[in-house]
Amino acid sequence: MKFQRRGPSGHEIPAVLVDGVAYDLSSVTGDIDGDFLAGDGPARAQSALDVGSLPALADQEARLGAPLAQPTKIVCIGLNYRDHADETGAPYPPEPVVFMKDPSTLGGASDTVPIPRGSEKTDWEVELGIVIGRTARYLDSVDEAREHIAGYVLSHDVSERRFQLELGGTWDKGKSCEGFNPLGPWVATADEFDDPQNLGLRLWVNGELRQNGSTANQIFGVAHVVWYLSQFMVLRPGDIINTGTPAGVAMGMEGQPYLRVGDVVELEIDGLGRARQEFVSHE
Incomplete structure (x- = not known):
């Protein structure tokens, strides 16, 4: 569904x-x-x-909000695609790289995204989001972790690289700016997918293809990530896990063409729809 x-x-x-x-x-x-x-x-x-008891929405063109109401947390996995680690010159991590993102960053699939005050390096990242369906703590196995996944969602993990990497401290402040996690257009239940480790992810900036990858290239698969995180934190129903991005981000490109006001990012994942966001000036 x-x-x-x-x-x-x-x-x-x-x-x-x-x-x-x-x-x-x-x-x-x-x-x-x-x-x-x-x-x-x-x-x-x-x-x-x-039984036919649900009416169609009167306005089928109504704004798409984030398809999940406020989760308790958004957990992110960094450097989880081999090609992305290669483009940034980073070694493959021996364990998942974990950081957090402010849940208030969530927005709709077509909402505008403000470029933060002082930003010089706002970047794009198409990601597969895991949606937790059952409370997960100290799971015993990767197989058990699969039973705790409610579904999947198209997630845009927008990042400000200067805030994230050059100002010191944790990555979180480069990930938690206002509007930095557009989500959707829908959450699809896990039974919609034969294999979440074989999904194509694509992203365009101003109509030019920038990212074209597959979840098959993940270093740590989705079930492994859920099992791993459950050893360190309680995952609650409705929580989101952003599972990393494939190659093609601005940080890894020659000339580093970071996002500017007026740029339009479009992104899609097989089975999870397509989204479009325009980047605007902060207020």
């Missing part, structure tokens, strides 16, 4: 997407969140669809 949240910021309506039509889930749930995913929310949504 594919779940969305549509409408003005702060007033999104939960929806399920079927054959390109968004159906109102307000009679089933107040929101698409951890409680919905951890409980019987998807099953109740399917039952309502089966």
Whole structure:
């Protein structure tokens, strides 16, 4: 199933997407969140669809909000694609590189993204996002970790490289600027995918293809990442894990063509739709 949240910021309506039509889930749930995913929310949504009790949204062009309501955390994995590590000149990490991103960075798939005040090196990163469906702590195996994944989502891990790498301290401050994690257009449940380790990821800047990779190139696969993180933190329903980006970021390119006001980034992942964001000036 594919779940969305549509409408003005702060007033999104939960929806399920079927054959390109968004159906109102307000009679089933107040929101698409951890409680919905951890409980019987998807099953109740399917039952309502089966009996035809869900009306189509009146406005099928309504804004796409982030398809998940506020998670408790966004955890990110750095340098998780072999080609991305190669382009940055970094050795392959022996264990996942872990950092955090402020959950308030979430935005919709077509929302504008402000370039931060003082930014010189705002960069793009298309990423597969894991959505947690069951509380995970001290999982015993990678196989057990798979049972805790509710689904997947297209995630844009926008980064400011000067803030991240040149000003000292942790990476988090280069990752947590306002609007730096557009999400969606939908969350797809895990059963939509035969193999999450064989998904194509692509990103364009102003119509020019910049990233064209595959999750097959990940150093640490999605289930391994969930198992690993559960050894160090509790993963809760609705939490998001950004699993890294393939080669083609500005930081790794000759001339380093970082994002400027007016640039448009489009991105997509197989089975998870396409998103488009324009970069604008901060207020």
